[in-house]
Amino acid sequence: MKESRLAFPPALARIVSRLPQTPPAAVLAFALDRLLFPRLPLADLETLLEQPLRIEVSDLGLRLALTLTRQGFRPLPLYVAPRLTLRATARDYLALLRREEDADTLFFQRRLVLSGDTELGLLVKNTLDAIELEVPFLPHLH
């Protein structure tokens, strides 16, 4: 599976990383609202609500700050210190969402980095694993 570790073209990464931060976070929040939010078991996610989260896409140089509220995902300014940070490449994130990779495996191999509140991290991971996600919208990167 060397394939899945291929990095994004560096030129693309350079351009993406120079875009202003708010649009990508806002775009992500918008996408998550449409695709993920309706399926989230909010009752189980009390401890996650309003917590500043950071999602870093290492090969794109993207750092996105956002939070989950009862009404949906909201972008946050980057200066807000995150309670939980996730970092992986775009491919590995997609592989996780497509259920092609196991989060613990990526973690053991240091391809998924989780820092901050471990309990929240586990909650996020297990919730994403548990929801019955139809993922036709996720591009195949093979």
Next chain:
Amino acid sequence: MPSSTSPVTGRRPELVCPVGNRAMLEAAIEQGADAVYLGFKNATNARNFNGLNFDEDGIARAIDTAHARGCRVFLALNTYPQAEGWTHWTSAVDRAASLGVDALILADLGLLAHARERHPELRLHLSVQGSATNYEALTFYHERYGIERAVLPRVLSLEQVAQVVRHSPVAIEVFGFGGLCVMVEGRCALSAYATGQSPNCHGACSPAKFVRWDETPQGLEARLNGFLIDRYAPDEPAGYPTLCKGRFAVGGHTYYAIEEPTSLNTLELLPRLIEIGVAAIKIEGRQRSAAYVAQVTRVWREAIDAALAAPQDFSPKPQWLAALDRVSEGASHTLGAYSRPWK
């Protein structure tokens, strides 16, 4: 579904796979699990992690799905209740019975008594957390509580397993693959020492609220309630933040003083396990994911079928081992206590 049995024992060991959510259930059934085991979303089972496991509805649906496809469902209720939580545990037993699980996996003597008394028709398995390592203990559990199967702790050598199976009044299930535990399971006090919560009472070896991962200039540090468990260099594989798998300075050396972070893999012992007469082979890892269960179940299904069809020709295929190593903790494997010269 293959139905061949061992020419030696006339038995076909059941492949029992871990399930922590719906997608894992589908994956396990799809890849040929004979049975799955799962737990309630609370401290009544040994994988009490946030967001993992099933509510009552989920279990009812899981049972329907599994039974429709010829797969059995075991429910792990294998932590030890404390005095203040007693009714919480007994009501979990009652709910499991009314949901119609195929077997209940228990460890606590009080709960075994409760289950036997209130639900005499319910099939009981002794959990690995019960730590029974000799057939005399199994005879007691069988005579007193009517258990029909026991899961052996991962601390016996192959010859010891054979000895237990030979004399046991109940069927024996052994671990085939997954995380290792060095303690005579159910009697571990390591994390209780560090956090005040033990795996066998609270259902987690390292409760997440006590775990910190910190990127430092020296490397990635894993701490459990402040205790430094390990520090990983940038390209070094990481492991679970359990005390037993940490690196400690002992007598001037810093090393895995208790256990290495590798996964148990008994694939190469499969023909022998079948010959010994083990009734079931269990895969660890309810905390993992659908991708893990799919990969591991696929390999073990193929391997068990191959070992049954031609035990004398059996040898683990390199691609099986590679697939299993890929999802292993520490990306390598060991035979654990199964192969050890001393007894």
